[in-house]
Structure formats: structure tokens, C-alpha cells
Amino acid sequence: MLNRDWKCEDPKQQLVWAAATSEALRVLEGKWKIVIIFQLFAAKQPLRFSELERRVEGVNQKMLIQQLKELEKDGIVTREIYPQVPPKVEYALSDMGLALGPSIECLIDWAFMRREVLHASSAA
Numbered sequence: 001m002l003n004r005d006w007k008c009e010d011p012k013q014q015l016v017w018a019a020a021t022s023e024a025l026r027v028l029e030g031k032w033k034i035v036i037i038f039q040l041f042a043a044k045q046p047l048r049f050s051e052l053e054r055r056v057e058g059v060n061q062k063m064l065i066q067q068l069k070e071l072e073k074d075g076i077v078t079r080e081i082y083p084q085v086p087p088k089v090e091y092a093l094s095d096m097g098l099a100l101g102p103s104i105e106c107l108i109d110w111a112f113m114r115r116e117v118l119h120a121s122s123a124a
Helices: 011-028 033-043 049-055 061-073 101-123
Strands: 077-082 088-093
Touching: 011 033, 033 049, 033 061, 033 077, 033 088, 033 101, 049 061, 049 088, 061 077
Parallel strands: none
Antiparallel strands: 077 088
């Protein structure tokens, strides 16, 4: 991890960070991508398409295929096809996908913190 001076007043540096953030969010945008990434983390092993489909509740096959293709194109997910009948296809996180681990953990922590704050303010 790089250390950043978040109090940096350099507008050029701020634009670089904003652009990097936008780029990261573009790769992860989509209703199902974060859920897919989380499920691949949680599995700790490659998952067959049908298993991933069961784990990502509410997604239809077409959307899951689309999101997996985009994640594969962006280097987050790997797809391995085994030459057998019927074909066996497994999905796993690439090294780039695995590098998202700390960020996913931070998002989960933030979501729980946000829930607590919203619950406390609605109870008041």
C-alpha cells in the first residue's frame, strides 16, 4: 500500500486520485459484480458456474454471464474450461481480484458502521 497525504493541496494530485477512483469504480460497477467477487472470496476455491449462480441470489443466467465476462476482461476473474462432456467451467479470482480483499473488508466494515449510525439516528 502506498502512503498518501490526504491533506495534499495539489490540485493535479487530487485529479489523479479522483481519476483512479473513477477507474476502479467503473471496473466494479454493476449490480452483481461486488456480490460475485465476494462469493469467490468466500468460497476460497474456484466455483463452477452453477455454484456461483446459486450463491448470487436473484441474478439471472444472462446477467451473471455478462458480469463474469466483464470481470474477466478487466482481469478480476479467471475462467478455466475443462475439456470434458458436459463442459466444466470454473471461475476464480485472479491475483488482481485477490488484491481487492482488503477493500472488500473495508466496504463490509463501512456498511455495518453506516447501519449502526442510521439505526441510532432513527431511534433517537
